Amino acid sequence: MNIQTDELPLYAAIDLGSNSFHMLVIREIAGRIQIIDRIKRKVRLAAGLDDENRLSEEAMQRGWQCLRLFAERLYNIPPSHVCIVATAALRAAKNSNTFITTAEIILGYPVKIISGEEEARLIYQGVAHTTGGAQSRLVVDIGGGSTELITGTADNISQLVSLPMGCVTWLEHYFNDRTLSTNNFHQAELAAHHLLLPIADKLKYQGWDICVGASGTVQALQEIMVAQGMDEQITLDKLQQLKERAIQCGKLEELEIPGLTLERALVFPSGLSILIAIFETLGVNNMNLAGGALREGLIYSMLNQPVEKDIRQNTIQAIQEQYAIDQQQADRVSQLIRYFCSQLKDSWDINDNMTELLHWAGQVHEIGLSIDFKQSPQHAAYLLNHTEMPGFTPAQRKLLAALLINQTDIINLPVLAEQNALSLQQAQRLVRLLRIAILLCRSRHSDRIPDISLIPQGEQLNLEINQEWLSLYPLQAEALQQESRWQTYSHLPLIITPM
Numbered sequence: 001m002n003i004q005t006d007e008l009p010l011y012a013a014i015d016l017g018s019n020s021f022h023m024l025v026i027r028e029i030a031g032r033i034q035i036i037d038r039i040k041r042k043v044r045l046a047a048g049l050d051d052e053n054r055l056s057e058e059a060m061q062r063g064w065q066c067l068r069l070f071a072e073r074l075y076n077i078p079p080s081h082v083c084i085v086a087t088a089a090l091r092a093a094k095n096s097n098t099f100i101t102t103a104e105i106i107l108g109y110p111v112k113i114i115s116g117e118e119e120a121r122l123i124y125q126g127v128a129h130t131t132g133g134a135q136s137r138l139v140v141d142i143g144g145g146s147t148e149l150i151t152g153t154a155d156n157i158s159q160l161v162s163l164p165m166g167c168v169t170w171l172e173h174y175f176n177d178r179t180l181s182t183n184n185f186h187q188a189e190l191a192a193h194h195l196l197l198p199i200a201d202k203l204k205y206q207g208w209d210i211c212v213g214a215s216g217t218v219q220a221l222q223e224i225m226v227a228q229g230m231d232e233q234i235t236l237d238k239l240q241q242l243k244e245r246a247i248q249c250g251k252l253e254e255l256e257i258p259g260l261t262l263e264r265a266l267v268f269p270s271g272l273s274i275l276i277a278i279f280e281t282l283g284v285n286n287m288n289l290a291g292g293a294l295r296e297g298l299i300y301s302m303l304n305q306p307v308e309k310d311i312r313q314n315t316i317q318a319i320q321e322q323y324a325i326d327q328q329q330a331d332r333v334s335q336l337i338r339y340f341c342s343q344l345k346d347s348w349d350i351n352d353n354m355t356e357l358l359h360w361a362g363q364v365h366e367i368g369l370s371i372d373f374k375q376s377p378q379h380a381a382y383l384l385n386h387t388e389m390p391g392f393t394p395a396q397r398k399l400l401a402a403l404l405i406n407q408t409d410i411i412n413l414p415v416l417a418e419q420n421a422l423s424l425q426q427a428q429r430l431v432r433l434l435r436i437a438i439l440l441c442r443s444r445h446s447d448r449i450p451d452i453s454l455i456p457q458g459e460q461l462n463l464e465i466n467q468e469w470l471s472l473y474p475l476q477a478e479a480l481q482q483e484s485r486w487q488t489y490s491h492l493p494l495i496i497t498p499m
Helices: 057-073 088-092 096-107 116-130 167-174 182-206 216-227 236-249 268-282 294-303 311-322 327-344 352-363 376-385 394-405 413-418 424-440 467-472 474-489
Strands: 010-016 020-029 032-042 082-086 136-142 147-153 156-163 210-213 286-289 452-457 460-465 494-498
Touching (some): 010 057, 010 294, 020 294, 082 088, 088 096, 088 116, 116 294, 136 216, 156 182, 182 268, 210 216, 216 236, 311 352, 327 424, 424 474
Antiparallel strands (some): 452 460
């Protein structure tokens, strides 16, 4: 059967990494990318390098077999829309030409071995296009055969470094006996320190506001912390705790940590040792997971798109357009939210990050109406949990979903407890403010929003409101009293005080 369609052009990026081969297929829609396919295969190419840096036949066969699968997905994509790069293992291999020649025959497209510096530049570009938060960043990517460290502001790179250490090479050098001992970790960390020290001062001189990790090791850490109910911030203390847990297991084959998948377990200790050395040598306080890295950098290089000044704003705007959200109503709720947060900034310790996250919740709180009114909060939470949201971390997305499912009716405290972007107390405080803001904007007219004051006494919230307004709008007054009962039922007292 030959079905004729007018399709949007596809783009594909392939990364022949030292540990895994990755493929990303996207299409561009109105200046935004939509992911069509992600394919990953664990090839462990770097493990096939011998003492003379020659790839074994077995390792090359593993790689070629993977590429035969990738080639199937490349059918009919224009050559100008395909970018295939090879990184550390093939940079180091003396017989890389043998592998590349066959790879190009299999794929039907050219394969480029990129330098460590070019890899770092592309990683930073992928992060800049997909990661929200402060614009001044330190980006860390621990690959299978190399580690890239880049400092920059927005899309401007100030320093980039590529070091010959990775989770596969460190596995072979320092954990090759498969023993998880204090000495093995010490030797692995010491070797990483040795490589980091010559470049530490120039990276620290540039400075950064946030540190983001763009590697499988950091992804694994996020999965572990979610499984164990920890917040999303990676800290040195958490890394040291995980190292001790690994040492207690004794053997790599017996490594069991809640949240750590079997697929990631083999190279996790080696990646962990490198990350500990980075934290200690560079004085990193905390790290978050990046939204993208090398493959996204390749895609955006082909699209030649500028970096958005506010990635999260762009993401929220795309969601609003897709689900026909009433922008004026979203702004009314968000403005009231910011007013509440400014009132309670000191007394409830509401920081800028919390205010911003609550603002985004207000911007998309009506997303569920695009499906059904009756269960719109449930639909809203589902949509956010299953929507690509560039600029937001997985934990932030889960928090937004938890806030939106709780925008009315009895507060579901277990759902708030499951998110790990904020503490439970912080999440409870935010959801209470969101609910009040939504309720007071119910008329959808700014001139009917009353002047109110929020005065906390511990977790009790006193809402002072004009008596005349309550008399003029009895439906709203009734809704406020019901909200008081719902919050108080959840042991979060809300007292309505007419003035």
